[in-house]
Amino acid sequence: MSEPSDSAPDAGGCDIDSTGPGVSAAGLGGANALGPKRLGLDSMQRGDAGQGERGLNGAEQDDAGPSGPGPASVVPQGADQRDSGAVDFGDRSFGAESSAQVTSAAVGSGSFIDVDVVIVGAGPVGLTLANILGGYGVRTRVVEERPTLIDYPRGVGLDDESLRTFQSIGLIEQILPHTTPNQFMRFVDGKRRLLAEIAPTDAQFGWPKRNGFVQPLVDAELSAGLSRYPHVEVVWGAGMNSATDSGDRVSIELATETGTSTVSARYLIGCDGGRSATRRQMGVSFEGTTSSTRWLVVDLATDPLGHPNLEVAADPARPNVSVSIAHGIRRFEFMIHDDESDELAEDPAFAQRLIAPFIPHPDRLEVIRRRVYTHHSRIAGSFRKGRMFLAGDAAHLMPVWQGQGYNSGIRDAANLGWKLAAVVTGKAGDGLLDSYDLERRKHARAMIDLSTMVGKVISPTDRKVAAARDVLVRAAAAIPPVRRYVLGMRFKPMPKYEQGAVVHTWSRTTKSAVGTLFIQPRVDTREQSNVLLDEVLGPWFAVLCWNNAPRRVLGDTAFGQWKALGARFFEILPVNQLHWTGHDDPDVTILADRGGALKKWFDGQQDSVLFLRPDRCIAGASIAQLAPELSADLLRTLTVVPGGGPDAAGTVLRLAQPST
Numbered sequence: 001m002s003e004p005s006d007s008a009p010d011a012g013g014c015d016i017d018s019t020g021p022g023v024s025a026a027g028l029g030g031a032n033a034l035g036p037k038r039l040g041l042d043s044m045q046r047g048d049a050g051q052g053e054r055g056l057n058g059a060e061q062d063d064a065g066p067s068g069p070g071p072a073s074v075v076p077q078g079a080d081q082r083d084s085g086a087v088d089f090g091d092r093s094f095g096a097e098s099s100a101q102v103t104s105a106a107v108g109s110g111s112f113i114d115v116d117v118v119i120v121g122a123g124p125v126g127l128t129l130a131n132i133l134g135g136y137g138v139r140t141r142v143v144e145e146r147p148t149l150i151d152y153p154r155g156v157g158l159d160d161e162s163l164r165t166f167q168s169i170g171l172i173e174q175i176l177p178h179t180t181p182n183q184f185m186r187f188v189d190g191k192r193r194l195l196a197e198i199a200p201t202d203a204q205f206g207w208p209k210r211n212g213f214v215q216p217l218v219d220a221e222l223s224a225g226l227s228r229y230p231h232v233e234v235v236w237g238a239g240m241n242s243a244t245d246s247g248d249r250v251s252i253e254l255a256t257e258t259g260t261s262t263v264s265a266r267y268l269i270g271c272d273g274g275r276s277a278t279r280r281q282m283g284v285s286f287e288g289t290t291s292s293t294r295w296l297v298v299d300l301a302t303d304p305l306g307h308p309n310l311e312v313a314a315d316p317a318r319p320n321v322s323v324s325i326a327h328g329i330r331r332f333e334f335m336i337h338d339d340e341s342d343e344l345a346e347d348p349a350f351a352q353r354l355i356a357p358f359i360p361h362p363d364r365l366e367v368i369r370r371r372v373y374t375h376h377s378r379i380a381g382s383f384r385k386g387r388m389f390l391a392g393d394a395a396h397l398m399p400v401w402q403g404q405g406y407n408s409g410i411r412d413a414a415n416l417g418w419k420l421a422a423v424v425t426g427k428a429g430d431g432l433l434d435s436y437d438l439e440r441r442k443h444a445r446a447m448i449d450l451s452t453m454v455g456k457v458i459s460p461t462d463r464k465v466a467a468a469r470d471v472l473v474r475a476a477a478a479i480p481p482v483r484r485y486v487l488g489m490r491f492k493p494m495p496k497y498e499q500g501a502v503v504h505t506w507s508r509t510t511k512s513a514v515g516t517l518f519i520q521p522r523v524d525t526r527e528q529s530n531v532l533l534d535e536v537l538g539p540w541f542a543v544l545c546w547n548n549a550p551r552r553v554l555g556d557t558a559f560g561q562w563k564a565l566g567a568r569f570f571e572i573l574p575v576n577q578l579h580w581t582g583h584d585d586p587d588v589t590i591l592a593d594r595g596g597a598l599k600k601w602f603d604g605q606q607d608s609v610l611f612l613r614p615d616r617c618i619a620g621a622s623i624a625q626l627a628p629e630l631s632a633d634l635l636r637t638l639t640v641v642p643g644g645g646p647d648a649a650g651t652v653l654r655l656a657q658p659s660t
């Protein structure tokens with residue numbers, strides 16, 4: 001089913017059908033720790049957010065933005081700023097200089113700005129992408145129609161891939177305090193007897209697989225992180241009216257407090273949520289379905305239960321969810337029956353009545369927020385059209401049951417960010433950007449399907465159907481391999497790119513790791529001990545050889561090409577060989593496999609030479625002798641230009657784009 005954009009769903013994977021009153025004055029300890037101005041959360045704390053939309057945006061009345069109003073005037077981002085922001089990708093640093101965070105009042109009416117990339121929407125996806133581009137020195141402007149960040153609670157589950165991306169943008173230390181690691185998920189029946197449990201304990205990508213988090217606080221950290229980049233600017237209160245792709249640039253008209261202004265950019269990325277105006281400008285469909293069920297979501301401060309983890313009750317009387325997240329917050333979610341009106345769902349007494357069976361004192365609740373949501377399962381017909389792209393909820397919406405809406409958007413940003421940086425700095429041809437849709441679509445689709453399926457399993461209200469489901473689930477869970485499969489969350493679709501900015505060689509077998517994410521164990525170098533692998537690999541391409549010297553394996557030509565591209569080179573050795581100097585090369589770092597995870601990984605493969613992309617996807621892999629040929633194929637496929645530069649033109653591989 002295709003839906004006209006005007007009636008397309010709202011942000012967050014869910015319609016915001018109503019705003020619940022009842023904000024507690026108790027507030028959030030975590031919010032205090034960071035300062036309400038920065039967080040835009042004071043509406044929660046003041047308890048003045050109970051008045052519909054006005055209450056929702058209570059903080060907007062006096063906050064110019066999450067980091068305050070910033071400089072009084074906009075710093076124009078002309079071409080002459082490129083040098084100040086440009087950094088060597090192989091040695092990306094996070095500067096101390098400030099980016100501008102301004103209100104649209106500071107943008108003169110009729111003004112014209114020229115940048116490399118415009119991001120529409122300062123949600124988590126737009127902000128993450130801006131941080132990635134900022135780190136690569138790309139002149140970026142984020143335009144956000146709201147005066148502040150969205151402060152109402154939405155996402156509660158972060159995965160290991162998102163944390164790895166936050167690590168890559170240098171914000172992991174700021175974000176971790178708003179997360180709870182190892183948030184396990186229990187499915188129970190109507191009598192609260194265990195049906196199935198998801199409790200993965202490994203951390204192959206460097207971080208726990210399931211983490212509770214407070215979305216507004218993490219989003220605020222993403223916003224604050226932009227202050228490191230003088231070449232990134234966020235304009236609050238500037239909504240995109242229209243966008244025109246003239247072939248070599250996109251022109252974006254903004255509605256500001258003082259009138260309209262125009263931004264011209266090489267690329268426009270629509271991170272503007274479920275009701276994306278960018279998608280409308282692109283004329284792209286948003287295929288899928290909208291669930292007929294509504295859910296009441298209530299967030300409480302000073303968690304009245306206090307126990308960790310997440311319980312999904314497939315109770316035919318009323319399916320419900322109870323989740324512990326960081327900073328003493330508990331979320332309850334309840335399915336609303338068809339015969340229960342919207343007015344009833346919005347009544348504070350109704351929420352209290354639904355929560356009452358779970359706690360002894362329902363009269364002592366500290367309600368942060370209540371909202372009614374509807375779930376959508378939708379995907380945009382194309383993630384790219386000309387110079388315009390879609391990312392996050394603008395590109396795909398999914399029910400919350402796997403907690404993957406936010407995480408899927410962060411995956412988009414990680415996939416697109418380095419490609420945009422490579423193209424706008426002349427290190428790669430525009431064709432590289434076609435791989436974004438090719439790589440992300442299939443995976444986003446798989447997440448939508450999984451989330452929709454889980455929703456169907458937990459939500460039957462017919463007692464016979466629910467009883468039959470319980471019998472089936474219990475029987476399956478009694479089979480040890482099935483139980484382990486669910487427990488370890490091995491059903492989660494992981495990215496594996498068959499097509500795109502990857503090269504599959506002779507080893508293209510089911511065992512080939514090409515197109516998947518490389519693991520992130522802890523390693524030693526001669527200078528550092530017990531560090532996460534990505535910290536050593538750096539933010540750009542990396543060439544890894546197990547037990548071989550990269551220059552000898554690649555040959556001088558290929559080695560020189562990757563070096564010119566800014567890649568780093570690593571020879572991985574068992575930890576006992578760390579100080580052996582026989583292969584020393586000034587361009588190569590010796591990596592010691594301190595816990596044996598790397599040897600175990602290579603043991604399971606046929607290949608020993610890896611070319612890693614900046615997003616840590618394995619772009620190509622081969623045995624040592626085939627590395628020079630693979631290198632040549634990769635440079636062609638990635639359309640990268642060793643040496644690069646604004647005037648360089650690469651061999652552009654045209655990848656077919658899906659039709660809209």
Ligand SMILES: Cc1cc2nc3c(=O)[nH]c(=O)nc-3n(C[C@H](O)[C@H](O)[C@H](O)COP(=O)(O)OP(=O)(O)OC[C@H]3O[C@@H](n4cnc5c(N)ncnc54)[C@H](O)[C@@H]3O)c2cc1C
Pocket residue numbers: 010011012013014120121122123124125126143144145146149150153154155156157158215238239240241271272273274275276277278297373391392393394400402403404405406407408409
């Ligand atoms: C109840 C609930 C629970 C959830 N739980 C989880 C979970 O556990 N895990 C998970 O991964 N995800 C979860 N999600 C989903 C997650 O919250 C969203 O997927 C995520 O916020 C989407 O981020 P985004 O940046 O794409 O869009 P948004 O956060 O919606 O941001 C879009 C931004 O664009 C702005 N904008 C819109 N139009 C314009 C315009 N024309 N001009 C300028 N700016 C514009 C908006 O004001 C907004 O700030 C949940 C969502 C809900 C509602």
